[in-house]
Amino acid sequence: MIWAYIIFFLATFAMGVIGAPQWGLFVLLLFLAYLFIFYYYPVLFGKNADKIKQYLRKSKIPNYQFIYQLLYSNEAEAEKTLNRIKQKKARNQANVMLLTKQKKYKEAKALLSKMKDNKDKSYYGAVISLHKGNQNSYNSYKEQIKDTVYLSWLEAEELVLEGYKNEAIAILDEQIKHLRGLKLLSAVHYRDSMTQDE
Numbered sequence: 001m002i003w004a005y006i007i008f009f010l011a012t013f014a015m016g017v018i019g020a021p022q023w024g025l026f027v028l029l030l031f032l033a034y035l036f037i038f039y040y041y042p043v044l045f046g047k048n049a050d051k052i053k054q055y056l057r058k059s060k061i062p063n064y065q066f067i068y069q070l071l072y073s074n075e076a077e078a079e080k081t082l083n084r085i086k087q088k089k090a091r092n093q094a095n096v097m098l099l100t101k102q103k104k105y106k107e108a109k110a111l112l113s114k115m116k117d118n119k120d121k122s123y124y125g126a127v128i129s130l131h132k133g134n135q136n137s138y139n140s141y142k143e144q145i146k147d148t149v150y151l152s153w154l155e156a157e158e159l160v161l162e163g164y165k166n167e168a169i170a171i172l173d174e175q176i177k178h179l180r181g182l183k184l185l186s187a188v189h190y191r192d193s194m195t196q197d198e
Contacts, residue, residue: 044181049188052181062086066094067182070101071189089115096124105132123150130157149175149183153190160194169194 056068069078099108126141
């Protein structure tokens with residue numbers, strides 16, 4: 001995304017130097033809006049899980065490639081892509097996702113302790129605590145989460161661990177009707193993984 005700001009700055013500077021008309025700035029803003037829609041709209045607002053999945057599969061952005069590989073490809077490929085994610089925060093978050101999926105909870109928790117507090121840290125901290133059977137830690141992390149989607153995923157995970165898989169699937173089915181973007185794709189994948197385990 002930084003490159004978009006750099007392009008915008010250079011373009012507006014060049015337009016100012018050559019004395020371009022004001023409508024030129026409007027055209028430039030339309031172009032940037034098009035880039036946003038092309039690169040980010042499906043993962044933020046897409047309503048069709050299959051289209052979002054295909055978008056991630058074809059994307060050249062390492063973060064999106066990682067998510068696709070983690071959900072639908074293989075963990076070895078996801079691990080390779082992880083090293084290509086340049087932003088430290090995004091790379092750490094992706095690494096926690098990978099370690100949690102691999103059930104390497106001790107390593108994931110160690111990495112979480114180095115991350116700044118945010119909803120993703122709280123969510124994965126809660127997931128790890130739940131699977132390790134640490135109820136106090138689970139409750140502490142859960143209290144920090146305000147995102148209702150993440151809270152319902154935790155509720156579904158609790159139900160699965162207690163043996164109530166059908167009730168967990170019902171929660172996800174209701175959610176899927178209203179979700180968009182990556183949250184929709186995650187919920188669909190989570191639901192599919194439950195039904196495949198049967």
